[in-house]
Amino acid sequence: MKFSRGTDYALHAMAYLASQQEKGGKIPVQELADKLAVSSTYLSKILARLVKMKYIIATSGAKGGYSLPAGWEDISVYNVIVAIDGEPTLFEDSFNHGDECKIQRLMMEVETDMIEALKNRRIVELI
Amino acid sequence: MKFSRGTDYALHAMAYLASQQEKGGKIPVQELADKLAVSSTYLSKILARLVKMKYIIATSGAKGGYSLPAGWEDISVYNVIVAIDGEPTLFEDSFNHGDECKIQRLMMEVETDMIEALKNRRIVELI
DNA sequence: TAATTATAGATATTATGAGTCTATAATAAC
């Protein structure tokens, strides 16, 4: 019952990129991995998913690295989580006995509230 | 990012016990397993944890089985989750760079709200 | 061309949840 280490890495990476944003530079994965003290190869895989979702921009080649796109201030914590872990679901129902089921409805309500809370929090708050 | 299947089983078992409560009888694990269509041996392990927490009462021997204790109406969904999965933590911080960390604080707030919501929901609502 | 960076895929490792099996203890019926 927790978000994966991947989302942990992703949130930290985003926060770091955001904190360096004003300098406008590109930050290679090696620097990020050093800052976060994690494996750079694994971090690469995580960042690749953020790139795919356009939450960060990757630039290949010398002097390349990762940077934030225009409008990055709107990216939510929820966005990042979904990019890495997929949609969070507190409760996976293998049967689905219908809409009237109270267990399902209760868990769905709690889940919806949590998702709403995560959508309201943006990466920019993490700086 | 979801509660374990064990909590799923536990919530369903509690709901079933609650629904049969008026009859006052004890329900053996085999009947519960049949109703839920799950392995009875595994369900046993799950129920054992609920027994340990006093959320259900086990009676050995013929005509034995599981039943709900006095005051069961106060048992929350959160209680059951903790009994099976332990304290839910959305975010596990391996470093802990101090109280002022915004990532940690943000996730903790979302987590606290979710826990609060689960504490406010009781098993009795699931009948 | 050479150096530096990201990307993609295959693969390995690890951790944990999920489930089984067996032996033992407790209780009720007979």
Place this chain on the structure above:
DNA sequence: GTTATTATAGACTCATAATATCTATAATTA
């Protein structure tokens, strides 16, 4: 007291996904 029925506990296996590594390739700059 004996037997049948129930729960409990522990060791054990199995399956799956997260985590991590390795290698090859593509893109970009100097």
